[in-house]
Amino acid sequence: MRSGGGRIARLALPARAVAQRFPYFLLVLVALVLLFLGRTQPEAMEALHARVVDLMVPALDVLGRPVDATRRLALETRRVLYVYDENARLREENARLLQWQDIARRLEQDNAAYRALLNLRREPQSTFITARVAGDVGSPFVRTLLLSAGRRDGVRRGFVALSGDGVVGRVVGVGERSARLLLLNDLNSRIPVVLESSRHRAVLAGDNSGWPRLLFLPQGARLVPGERVVTSSQGGAVPDGLMIGVLAPAAEGELRVQPSADLERLDVVTVVHVEAPQVPSEPLRPFGASR
Amino acid sequence: MNATAVLARRLASGLPLTLTLLLVFASVLPLGVPRFSVLCPSVALLSVHYWAAKRPDLLPVGAAFPLGLVNDLLAGTPLGLGGLQLILVHWLAVRQARFFAREQFLAGWLGLVGSATLAGLVGWLGNALHQQALLDPRALLLQMAMTAAFYPVFVRLLAGPQRWLARHA
Numbered sequence: 001m002r003s004g005g006g007r008i009a010r011l012a013l014p015a016r017a018v019a020q021r022f023p024y025f026l027l028v029l030v031a032l033v034l035l036f037l038g039r040t041q042p043e044a045m046e047a048l049h050a051r052v053v054d055l056m057v058p059a060l061d062v063l064g065r066p067v068d069a070t071r072r073l074a075l076e077t078r079r080v081l082y083v084y085d086e087n088a089r090l091r092e093e094n095a096r097l098l099q100w101q102d103i104a105r106r107l108e109q110d111n112a113a114y115r116a117l118l119n120l121r122r123e124p125q126s127t128f129i130t131a132r133v134a135g136d137v138g139s140p141f142v143r144t145l146l147l148s149a150g151r152r153d154g155v156r157r158g159f160v161a162l163s164g165d166g167v168v169g170r171v172v173g174v175g176e177r178s179a180r181l182l183l184l185n186d187l188n189s190r191i192p193v194v195l196e197s198s199r200h201r202a203v204l205a206g207d208n209s210g211w212p213r214l215l216f217l218p219q220g221a222r223l224v225p226g227e228r229v230v231t232s233s234q235g236g237a238v239p240d241g242l243m244i245g246v247l248a249p250a251a252e253g254e255l256r257v258q259p260s261a262d263l264e265r266l267d268v269v270t271v272v273h274v275e276a277p278q279v280p281s282e283p284l285r286p287f288g289a290s291r
Numbered sequence: 292m293n294a295t296a297v298l299a300r301r302l303a304s305g306l307p308l309t310l311t312l313l314l315v316f317a318s319v320l321p322l323g324v325p326r327f328s329v330l331c332p333s334v335a336l337l338s339v340h341y342w343a344a345k346r347p348d349l350l351p352v353g354a355a356f357p358l359g360l361v362n363d364l365l366a367g368t369p370l371g372l373g374g375l376q377l378i379l380v381h382w383l384a385v386r387q388a389r390f391f392a393r394e395q396f397l398a399g400w401l402g403l404v405g406s407a408t409l410a411g412l413v414g415w416l417g418n419a420l421h422q423q424a425l426l427d428p429r430a431l432l433l434q435m436a437m438t439a440a441f442y443p444v445f446v447r448l449l450a451g452p453q454r455w456l457a458r459h460a
Contacts, residue, residue: 031356035371048370063320136327137328140414141422
């Protein structure tokens with residue numbers, strides 16, 4: 001045992017001497033090895049990444065508490081200042097929503113009747129996990145957020161995250177108690193979408209600017225400013241029909257997607273998972289045939 | 292040397308690293324400021340530049356490198372790239388230390404601009420190679436400009452801890 005330890009010490013001695021003499025050179029070498037491993041062993045490095053970030057998120061949570069408290073105080077103060085205006089607006093909205101409620105109930109009944117007629121299978125179940133944004137950790141080249149919920153809370157890679165207004169991105173890395181969210185305007189973000197009225201399918205691609213582009217649109221597709229863009233479940237990567245944004249002319253005159261969610265001001269997001277649709281186990285009956 | 296002095300000395304020796312780590316963590320808190328991740332100066336770069344020039348004994352390159360890794364882990368950039376940038380900043384700052392010793396503020400500032408430009412270039416190249424895309428450098432230029440603009444404030448903020456360190460470590 002002692003001889004083994006002595007051998008290690010003998011071997012470590014020159015390494016230590018080199019490290020003391022050429023620390024910059026040695027650390028550059030370590031950095032290059034890490035970069036190389038990141039390219040050749042992405043899964044192992046990602047697991048390491050998630051494990052270390054798991055350790056950092058509680059510290060971010062603690063540091064973030066005073067910031068949260070200050071923001072909440074500012075928000076509450078603003079609410080108190082505008083309480084009368086807000087009340088009037090909410091009354092008006094409530095009256096409008098009651099009308100919509102009547103319409104929704106009628107449509108729900110119609111829908112149920114049509115589903116029964118067509119013998120449609122039940123809608124896939126959705127799971128919602130609410131997660132606090134622990135860190136706005138982007139850089140000039142990456143648009144990501146750290147969430148303080150991870151595998152133990154049910155978050156998995158590929159799940160879509162929403163704010164109150166629409167989709168904000170997808171989970172790209174999961175630790176035990178943290179997750180990394182790739183915002184939909186990141187250069188590497190790709191989300192299958194459909195234009196709500198024209199039903200044209202496309203891929204929403206971020207380019208690190210505020211407004212993502214649409215790729216792979218069908219040839220000759222006519223784009224109309226103001227048209228809503230929602231997620232498409234084609235390919236099974238994301239659930240269907242989640243609001244993303246509207247088509248709007250960008251600075252260069254090109255039509256891009258203006259996200260309906262404010263990607264710059266996110267405190268809390270909802271991570272949503274829709275179970276994959278089940279493949280029918282029995283062959284489809286011809287229309288009108290009896291059971 | 293009494294126990295209080297020993298404790299003060301120990302605290303002092305860990306101050307630059309602890310302070311830098313706290314600043315890095317504070318810089319990623321979600322403040323709700325639009326484009327904050329771009330507008331926020333690179334605090335790790337500023338801090339490593341400052342301490343490497345003023346007190347390289349208390350923030351050696353062996354401590355600057357893990358700070359770069361922490362930055363990479365938080366931002367989700369390729370692990371090692373931030374470390375590489377901070378090694379470069381540290382190396383350049385140690386070589387500029389004589390300007391700091393003579394309190395030549397403008398020379399120190401210009402030194403930082405040079406370090407930030409080179410580190411930015413390394414970051415841009417590294418990210419472009421990693422993502423295999425020609426990346427728009429405007430956001431990086433904006434962040435580097437913010438880093439340079441924030442330097443005088445940063446130096447003023449760290450002058451207090453630095454004076455305390457001069458007495459205790």
